[in-house]
Amino acid sequence: MIKQALVSLIILLAFPFSAMAIPAINCHCFTDRAYDPSRPEAADPYFLAATQNTFFATVFGTEKKMIVRKKQQGTSMDDLWIAYWVAEKSDSSPESLLETRGTKNNWSEVSQQLGLSPKTMGASFANAVNNQASAERLAQLVVDDLFTRFKIQSEVELAEIRKKGISNPELILATLISSKTKQPAEKIYLEVTGGPKTWGEKIDEAKIDISEIQRDFSILLK
Numbered sequence: 001m002i003k004q005a006l007v008s009l010i011i012l013l014a015f016p017f018s019a020m021a022i023p024a025i026n027c028h029c030f031t032d033r034a035y036d037p038s039r040p041e042a043a044d045p046y047f048l049a050a051t052q053n054t055f056f057a058t059v060f061g062t063e064k065k066m067i068v069r070k071k072q073q074g075t076s077m078d079d080l081w082i083a084y085w086v087a088e089k090s091d092s093s094p095e096s097l098l099e100t101r102g103t104k105n106n107w108s109e110v111s112q113q114l115g116l117s118p119k120t121m122g123a124s125f126a127n128a129v130n131n132q133a134s135a136e137r138l139a140q141l142v143v144d145d146l147f148t149r150f151k152i153q154s155e156v157e158l159a160e161i162r163k164k165g166i167s168n169p170e171l172i173l174a175t176l177i178s179s180k181t182k183q184p185a186e187k188i189y190l191e192v193t194g195g196p197k198t199w200g201e202k203i204d205e206a207k208i209d210i211s212e213i214q215r216d217f218s219i220l221l222k
Contacts, residue, residue: 030043030045030046030049032046033046033050033210035203035204036200037204040198040200040201042200043200044198044200047173047200047203047210048170048173048199049169050210050213051169051173051176052168052169053067054213055176055217056080056084057214058214058218059146059217059221060088062084067080075098076135077139077168078136078138078139078168079098079135079139080094080098081142081143081168082138083097083101085145086116086120089120089121090114090116090120092116097110097114100113106132107129107135108129108131108132111129111130116129124141125138125141125142125145128141140162140167143168143171143172144158144162147171147175150221152175152220152221153175153185157185157186161174161185164189164193165193166189170189170192170193171185171189173203174186174188174192175220176208176213176216176220177202177206177208179216179220180206180216181205
């Protein structure tokens with residue numbers, strides 16, 4: 001009886017330390033997923049995440065649930081952009097790139113280990129990698145390349161809107177709204193970040209159904 005009590009006590013004392021050793025799981029759950037006029041900004045984080053995930057899945061022909069699962073496991077969206085884009089241009093797979101990235105401090109070290117050439121990655125991206133640019137900056141270059149490749153926006157337009165500080169999720173959502181309303185993406189972005197509007201309000205005004213945006217992006221990417 002005493003022996004059993006001692007064993008239980010040891011287990012209880014050890015449990016918190018075991019729990020601390022378990023990697024944290026990032027939750028990408030959203031309680032607000034629809035526009036509510038009484039709380040116009042409540043669903044904005046969901047709209048930004050959903051449109052970015054959908055655009056990513058459409059471009060690379062993968063499933064959105066994979067993106068969500070990777071995020072929950074601790075992979076950043078920036079690293080996903082970079083890994084899938086580089087894989088598309090090289091003999092590496094996204095999984096092997098992400099696995100290597102997990103053992104390195106930055107993408108510069110990944111590039112050196114895998115021998116990714118400037119010809120493979122393109123001059124702008126290669127220069128940024130060699131200068132140890134942040135993953136956020138590299139992911140912006142990836143999205144900008146995709147936007148110009150599919151003729152969604154020109155390099156000049158992207159350079160101007162990037163100067164305003166727009167992020168990848170904001171760029172993608174502003175572009176989606178622009179495709180529906182014919183308003184410039186930059187104007188939409190500034191209305192939200194510096195004006196009276198929210199992303200939810202702009203989506204509502206454009207009559208966008210978030211559950212149907214994969215079709216919208218497929219059209220945009222043709």
